[in-house]
Amino acid sequence: MKAWDEQLRNTKTFADVACRLAALDGVPPAEPADPEAASARVTGLIADLVEPAKTTALEKLGEGEQALGSGTAWLRAKLLPVDPGMRDVPAAASPAQASSFQRFIRGAA
Numbered sequence: 001m002k003a004w005d006e007q008l009r010n011t012k013t014f015a016d017v018a019c020r021l022a023a024l025d026g027v028p029p030a031e032p033a034d035p036e037a038a039s040a041r042v043t044g045l046i047a048d049l050v051e052p053a054k055t056t057a058l059e060k061l062g063e064g065e066q067a068l069g070s071g072t073a074w075l076r077a078k079l080l081p082v083d084p085g086m087r088d089v090p091a092a093a094s095p096a097q098a099s100s101f102q103r104f105i106r107g108a109a
Helices: 002-024 035-061 065-079 095-108
Strands: none
């Protein structure tokens, strides 16, 4: 992260210098980019990064009910709060899901 922060700071500095030089040469300031276009571009880039990872994960998991259960349990663990009374089990998991999730965790550990 330190290198990223430094690169970001350097890029902003170079952008400021370029804007000042352009102003001295009488070039009109650049118009800001359309926020919706930038958002669409970011969405496209994220999809380009996520799809290969998703394909790899599906190839590793295989197909069928077990793969769906494992993927769902993993996703719930990332998105839902954890019940402090049960090790690594999402609070909203049903008993069957909790048992499946615990088996999955033990197999991955």
